[in-house]
Every structure is written in C-alpha cells, then in structure tokens.
Amino acid sequence: MSAAVPTLVLVTGPEELRAERAVDSVVEAVRTSDADAEVVHVHTESYQPGELMVHTSPSLFGGWTVLVVHDLDEADDALVEDLSGYLDQPADGVTLVVLHKSGNRGKRVLDALKKSGARVIEAKAVKTERDKHDFVTEEFRSARRKIAADAVGALVLAVGKDLRELASACEQLIRDVEGLVETEDVTTYYGEKVETTGFRVAEAALGGDEARAMALLRHAMLGGLDPVPIVAVLAMQLRQVGKVATAGRGSSAQLARDLGMAPWQVDAARRASQGWDGQRLGAAIQAVAQADVDVKGGVRTEVAVRSPEYAVERAVLTVCRLAQGDGRP
Amino acid sequence: MKFRVERDVLSEAVAWVVRGLSNRPPVPVLAGVLLTADPEGTLTFSAYDYEVSATVTVEAEVAEGGQVLVLGRLLADIARNLPAKPVEVSTDGAKVSLTCGSSRFSLIQMPVADYPQLPNQSETSGSVPGDAFTQAVTQVSIAADRGDTLPILTGVRVEIDGEKITMLATDRYRLAQRELTWSPGSTDAEHVCLIPARTLSETAKSLGASAAVDLSLGEAGRGDGLVGFEAGQRRTTTRLLDGEYPKVTSIFPSSVDSVAVVDTQVFIEAVRRVALVAERNTPVRLRFSEGQLAIEAGTGDDAQGSEAIESTLEGPEIEIAFNPQFLLDGLGVLGQPYTRLSFTQSSRPAVISGQAELDGDADDSYRYVLMPVRFAG
Amino acid sequence: MSVFDQLVGQPRVVSTLRRASTEPAAMTHAWLFTGPPGSGRSVAARTFAAALQCEGAGGVQVGCGECQPCRMVMAGSHPDVRVVDTDQTFIKVGEARELVLEAQARPSLGRWRVMVVEDADRLNDHSANTLLKSLEEPTARTVWMLCAPSLEDVLVTVRSRCRHVRLGTPSPHAVADLLISRDGIDPSMAHYAARAAQSHIGIARRLATDEHARARRREITSIPTGLASLGDALRAAQDLVDEAGEGAKATSADHAEEQRRELLTQLGADLTARTQPPSVRAHLRRLDDRLKAEARRQQHDSIDAALTDLASVYRDALLVTAGSGLDRVNASEPEQIQLLARSFSAEQLLLALETIGEARQRLIANGAPLLVLEAMMIGLLLPRG
Secondary structure, X not given: OOOOOOOEEEEEOOOHHHHHHHHHHHHHHHHHHOOOOEEEEEOHHHOOOOHHHHHHOOOOOOOOEEEEEOOHHHOOHHHHHHHHHHHHOOXXXXXXXXXXXXXXXXXXXXHHHHHOOOEEEEOOOOOOHHHHHHHHHHHHHHOOOOEOHHHHHHHHHHHOOOHHHHHHHHHXXXXXXXXXXXXHHHXXXXXXXXXXXXXXXXXXXXOOOHHHHHHHHHHHHHOOOOHHHHHHHHHHHHHHHHHHHHOOOOOHHHHHHHHOOOHHHHHHHHHHOOOOOHHHXXXXXXXXXXXXXXXXXXXXXXXXXXXXXXXXXXXXXXXXHHHOOOOOO | OEEEEEHHHHHHHHHHHHOOOXXXXXXXXXXXXXXXXXXXXXXXXXXXXXXXXXXXXXXXXXXXXXXXXXXXXXXXXXXXOOOOOEEEEEEEOOEEEEEEOOEEEEEEOEOHHHOOOOOOOOOOOEEEEHHHHHHXXXXXXXXXXXXXXXXXXXXXXXXXXXXXXXEEEEOOOEEEEEEEEOEEOOOOOEEEEEEEHHHHHHHHHHHOOOOEEEEEOOOOOOOOOEEEEEEOOEEEEEEOEOOOOOOOHHHOOOOOXXXXXXXXXXXXXXXXXXXXOOOOOOOEEEEEEOOEEEEEEOOHHHOOEEEEEEOEEEOOOEEEEEOHHHHHHHHHOOOOOEEEEEEOOOOOOEEEEEEOOOOOOOEEEEEEEEOOOOOOO | OOHHHHOOOOHHHHHHHHHHHHOHHHOOOEEEEEXXXXXXXXXXXXXXXXXXXXXXXXXXXXXXXXXXXXXXXHHOOOOOEEEEOOOOOOEOHHHHHHHHHHHOEOOOOOOOEEEEEOOHHHEOHHHHHHHHHHHHOOOOOEEEEEEEOXXXXXXXXXXXXXXXXXXXXXXXXXXXXXXXXXXXXXHHHHHHHHHHOOOOHHHHHHHHHOHHHHHHHHHHXXXXXXXXXXXXXXXXXXXXXXXXXXXXXXXXXXXXXXXXXXXXXXXXXXXXOOOOOHXXXXXXXXXXXXXXXXXXXXXXXXXXXXXXXHXXXXXXXXXXXXXXXXXXXXXXXXXXXXXXXXXXXXXXXXXXXXXXXXXXXXXXXXXXXXXXXXXXXXXXXXXOO
16 A cells, blocks of 8 residues: 555545545545455444444455544444544554544544544535635536636526535536536526526516516426525525625625625626615515515425415515515515 | 145145245235146146245146136145145136135135236256255355445355356355355356345255255346246246456465364354353454464453363464354354364464364365454454 | 326426437436426336336337336336335335345346335435445446435435436426327317316316316306305305315225225235235225325315315416416406406405415314315405495
C-alpha cells in the first residue's frame, strides 16, 4: 500500500452528498493500490458490540478493507468504546473512515482521530442560492464542460432543492447534451418540475397577469403537481423581489454577494419589482404566508391534498390584484 | 379424472412435493399441488413457489386421465392420516373426492388455468452418488454467507470439469471446498453455476437418500437460470444466482509451516466448552506446542476459560485465534475421526482437513480454510 | 392490442418504456414511476415488466398482451416478476433484505428479473439503505421498478439512483379517445364524460354509459344556481346523502360476494361450506376487514366525488371571471356557469370553494355527512338581489 493511501479519515460536516463523495474518493484512492479492496459500512442504528473487531479482522480475500462508520454523531457507547479501542491499536490493511455531521457526541473519538493524524475532509453544507450556483458551475468545470449562466439559474431553480438531485441533473445534462448547455436544455429535461411551474406562476402573478397565472396554476394542479412547493417558490420569489427592491442601487454582482443570491436572480428580481411598492409587496408576502399555513394544514388527509388548491389560488389571485395596484382582491 | 393409488405411495409423494411449499406463497394459487393422471398408468404431483419446483411421478391405476389442482398441505395432511388401504380419487364437479376404506373426503378444485407452468427440466448432464452429494452439500453450504452485503456469497459455486465436481462457498472469513467425482454425460463437460446455499441443502436433504442424483445444468440462453436435480421419479429445479463470483483460488495457502493433528471429537467438545463461557464475538485462542494444544477464550488477563488436549505438532509452535463458531462449523462437518490443521503464520489462513488415522495421510477432498482473527498480544 | 393500451393519455411514458424494452441503449436497471393517485403508476410498472418479458412480435409491438409471458405478468403470476405491495406503514428491513437476495437470482423463465416495489414511499431510511447497493448495481438481468405518488415521497438516496418516469393526469381528450375506441361510446358523449369526470377514467366511463350517473351529475352541477333559500339548501344536502348511501350499498354487496368467491376459489376452499377450515377463516377475516373499510370509504368517496363536481362549477365560474380562456370542466352547461359568474364576484366564488373545501375536511374528520352538507349548502346560498 503506497503512502498516498490514508488509514484514518475523518469526514466532518452535514452535507451528505459531499460526505459520500469524500468516502468515494477515499475508496478510489485505496482501489488504485488494491483494486479488490472491500468496503464495509457500519451504521450506528444497527451496531452490535464487537462488530468493529470482526470487520477489521482480515478476510480471506486478503486485500484492503475500507471500513466506513456512519453517523458518529449518533453513536452509542458501545461503538464509541470499540472505536476508541481500535484507535489505540489500529489493524493492518484497514482504512477507517468515520463520518461525523456535527455536534459534540463522539468527541472522544474525534479527538483520538485527530491526534492519530487522521486525514480530515470537510463536507460543508450547500445552503444559499449562491452555494448551489457555485456547485453547479464546479460540477461542469470538473467535467470540462460549459453551461450558460442563466441555464445554471434555471437548473438550480428546477432541481436545486436537493443537492443530490442537482448533482444527478448536472450529470445527466453533461451526459446527454452536447456542447454548451443552455436554458432550453434544462427546460427540456426538467421543465415539468414543480419548481419551474411555481416560478412561472409566480412570474405571472408578480406581473399582475391574472389570467395567465390562474391558467398556469390550474394546469399545474390538473397535472397533479403538489401545491406545497408552488407556494414555496411563490414565497421565495416575493422574498427576493422584496430584498432586491429594498436594497437600493449597486451592481448586480455586489447585491448578489450581499444577499446570497446569484447575479441573474438579482436581475430577474429587479425586473419583477417594477410597479410594486413596499406596502403591497408586504401584503403579498402575508397572503402567501397564509397560504403556506393552509396548504400544510392537513397534508396528511385526503381532502387536504385537494383543498390546498384553494389556498394557492387565493394567494395567487391576491398577488395578481396587488400587482395591479388594487390593494385587496 | 379418476385413479386408484396405494395410501403409502400417495402420502409419500404428496409429502415430498409440498415440503418446500411456502406458508406465504407469492400468489394464493401456488399453495396448490397439481395432480396429473395419465391413462398410461402414472400419476404426477407438482408444486412450485417460483424459487423451487418439485415433481414426482408414481404408478397408479388410472381409469380416466385428467388434471386437478388442490390445496397441497391439506392433501398431505389427509393422505398422512388415511388408513393403509388403496385410495380412490376422482373429480366430482367442482370438487375432488377421495375415498379410502370407509373414509371420504371432498377437496375443492383450485383453478388449474391460473397455475403457472412449471419450469422445463433440461436434459440430464450427469449423475452423482446420493450420499456423496448430500455430504458435499452439507460440508460446503455451512460456509456460505447469510447476510446481504454481498448477495452472491449466499450461493454455492459448483464447477464441473469432466469427471470432477468442485463445490465451494465462502463468506469471506472462511471457505469450504469439496471435490467429488461423478459420471458426466460427456467427459468434456464444463460448467459453472451458482446455486443458493439454502435451497441446495434442502434439495440435498430431500434427494440424498437415493442411490444417485442426476443433475441438469441447462444450456446457454433460455433455461440457463435454473438447475435441475432428479432422483428416481423425483425431480426438482432451483433458480440460480447471477453475477461474478470472487476469485478464490489464491486463498489456499501455497506453503505449510506447522501441521497439527488432533482427535476431532475431543477437539470439538473442548472448543465448545471454552467458548461457552466467553462473550459473543470473543475469539478462542489455540496454542500448539509439542504434544499439546491449549485452548483459551477471552483476552489477556480476562481469560474466561481454558483447556488442554493432546495434539501432534510438526514444525514451529504457533498461537492463533479463531471465531469459535466458525471453527466449530468446520469441525462439525469434517466427517473424519482426526482433524489436521495446517498453518503458516498466526495472521494467515489455516487449512482444516480430515484424516482417518492419527498418523495417516490427509484427505484433501474437503478443505475448510479459516481466517484467524486479531487478538490483543 | 398492446399492454401499453392500459396507459391512457401517457404517450410520452409509453414511448419511453417502449424504447427501453426494445433498444438496449435506452434501458436502465432502476426506474421510479410517480404520478397522482389513479394515474396508473403500478399499471405502468406492470406493463413495462410485461413488455420486457414479452415473447410476441417485438418491435413496436413489444408488450403484445397476447403471449403467455405478457399474460402472466399482467395476471401477477410470472415467476420472474416480483410485485411488492404492503399494507404496513413501512417496508421492514427484513423484507428489504429478502428482496435484495431475490434480486440476485437469475430469471428462471424470462429475460429479466423484475422487482416492482409499489409503495416506494414506504421505504424508511433503514430499508432504503438495504436496497441501495442492489438499486445501484444490480446483476445484469435484474430491473428495479419503484412506484410512489411523487418524487418528494421517496428518499433522495433512492430516487437519485433511478430513472424517473412521471405519469400525469391524462388529458380529457385522451380519456375520450379511450372511451370511443375501447367502449364504443359516441364521440360527443365521450368528450362530455371525459371533461366532466376531470379525466378520471372510471368516472368518465360511468358517466358515458350510465344515464343515472349523468342525471345525478346534472343534479349536482345545477345545485349552485338553485340555492335561493334555506329550504333549497337543506333539500340539496339530503338528496346528496341519500344518493351516496344507496349507491354505496348496492355496489358493495355485489362486490363483497364476488371477492369472497374469488378468494375461496383461489384457496381451494368449499364455496358452500357452512364453516371453513381455520387457515381459510383467517383469510376470510382479513377480507371482511378490508371490505368494511372499503364500504366506509366508498360512501365517503361518493360524497366527495359529488363535492368535486360541485366545486368544478365554481372553479369554471372563477375562470370566466378571471377572463381565462381555459377549457371548462362543465362546458356543456355554459348558462349555469355564466349565471354563476354574474351572480358571484371572484372573491365570493373563492369563498364558495372554501366552503366546499371545509365541508370535505369535516367529512374526513368524521363529521355527520348530512349535517356537514347542510352547513355547506347554506354557505353556498346565492347572494341576495
């Protein structure tokens, strides 16, 4: 085993996808030296005392074992005990990878790992729009591919709620689309995502186009789309317009940095904010907040699956009327 | 349909086909057993649960041919409790009536049309003695994996090369291999397949009493998802596993430094006693020196049990630790009065095989390779 | 004839599945079918499974529906197609483990081993984890097909490993075409029924073939413009409840007897026996429980369907008020809609919809149906003047 292969690795941070990729990179590094290295996962919820001993014992297939311990931050005493014991006397031919999301649980093991010179990999959370924007750009860059700036935005909007989905969407676009990936490609593949529809509804409502907003909404719900994310997108759009409208002048790039938004989002929000004033925007946000509560009120019951339509319809109509300057519908 | 059959014949046949039927069949109709009466004078019973199929043909006086499907377990229960007299069976509208002496039973017919077609048995590829087959399967299947981490290891790898069959299974910590000879249909037969260990051992149990078991391994393309076994009038198929089995040839040590021979039964009892007092997952340590084997469980000062038995030793002394259950599994199926243990180092796999006499030659047709576990030194 | 005919109004889904069954490059080993209730998620999975095992003519005809494998898959009796449905809240780890092991087996009859998980939304963290490795790299001839109401209902780790196939509500046009071609229904009737049923195939068929159902729907859609006084409201509520009760009673008795006969035949039990053996009794008890729950649900569903019809009238009126040119559900009753749109302002229409929505919630919460509907009808009274 070459010196490049780590025997102790600590992955800290809450971002599952990044943690998973960290594990993959360790496995890959190990497998460049030993193609048949075996990977064993230990999950805290099903841990049996002594299990670590079994897994770190060599198997007949010889070769290296990568032992991945998940969720140290949820570990019970037996696992902490066994890990500490192991770190006192590490086995040959084993790479131990410990995953720790956050918090103080399992600190004894964390300290011991660091003291033993474990390689530490961070799995930082991807939270803000800007983080996601950067994430997509980085995915394409590392695949040596190009994606248009507004396509990044559309993609984040369409599938950005979950990083893993964002990553698999990137992967699919990289695989299926030739050359520069543009907004149309994103729409072709992810056009029907609820977030995109929500965005179009919000766009129409903010522009005061009542007929279009209601038709889009009706169409979306006939198609069985869940109103919850529609409301969420509506709220997000209003929030962004509100932020941008009240942030004053300054370059898009500057505002984007300040507000944790992507520059194209700042531009879009600026366009949408025309004709609105603070008071009506506030009222619109209130109406959507009300809808948000209504929509989630009884999601578990059957009727609620339908009645949220009303909540969304009302909210959209309210936003439309407010956009037209009517005050209340 | 109408036929007459001896009670024992009926009861044995039904009991045999339904033995593998699941209590929770994937679809209700699979709880049935299919009876096919041929005017030529045979009666065939079939059962199938998608994983295993079983068919047996017996002789009967068939007055009228036909096919019916009835509840398998119910028919087995009835047949078992009938008086020892000929049994008359005939269809009677939507029912099947069964008369034996003064007993009369009426069974409801299940829909034959809904019953799936049983997998076809392809031609016989060769034949193996029943007792050898059963023993080999028992010896090998103990080492198959029961978990789901590497599903392919739940299978027994069966390789056929001319007149040699090699069966092998491993769960990564131990490996069992048995070689036996058989009579292939053609001497250049070559085939490799993976049979689920659980169904293979059930099959061996249910057919092993016969003098010979025929294997049909199917051809490439259609039907290669199954293996068929046949003994006398009993036939069964089992579906195969798919995937690439790990390469295992390099697992057998190429050299030997120390060899010890012990009495198998004495060894088993001693290990069992010592392991009793230790906690789960605690290894047993074996210390071989000239004339003696010391067995201990527990680590260092915490040793919880110890015992010493007689042992021969050629080569350097050695101390080695094993998972006690894995060790006992292997010793339990050796089937020889003496156990030969071959070692290189205490961190390398040990090979366990049997022999008939203390100072005789090793019988290498069965080898159980066991990986030692780490122990605090 | 093709098994895909059962996927009504889903041309894109059909072409995706058809391609996957015929072109190796378009095939993948893990699929996730999503769509609202009734959109046919598990039908899609089964038809796809049939197409994969089909031994018919092939090509565009794949999934012929005629050959034995096709018929076995559609009947649920193909040895290589495992359909997992659960009445438990969660699919347990033990079951997931069994599935993983089964997925390792070679197909014994067909080309593929197909694992259909009908309620993939019921995989919890632990059981999902158990499936991951097999989902990601199953053996060469194993295909996983998972079904769930929406992407959001499935754990991310699972859905990111699957190709997603989304079933939408079919367009009224597609439903009408089906009624025309399959049931030989007159085109204008078929279009009316499909639109009125809001694309629900079963309801559309009933509307198209059953004069009573049409009459009932007309009664319901004419309720709004007839609600002038308290007396009208109370009467309308009473009629609705009576109708729902009778319908449910009639259908469920026939249905129960049929189900019972079918189960007994499958179990090989005596249909006429006074007492059944214990093993059969256990099955019958489970069937009884299911049928009771079904009957309760059916009465509820019947009222709920009526309320859906009712709400559609107000929604149409709302569309008229908003000036949208979208297709109306009740295009066959333009006067009613126009009248309603004139009588109510947009916000009053929204209020009416809220009133109906509230009634439905109360029904779910086990309110007395008649009382709930009376209160609702009173709330829907036409504005005075």
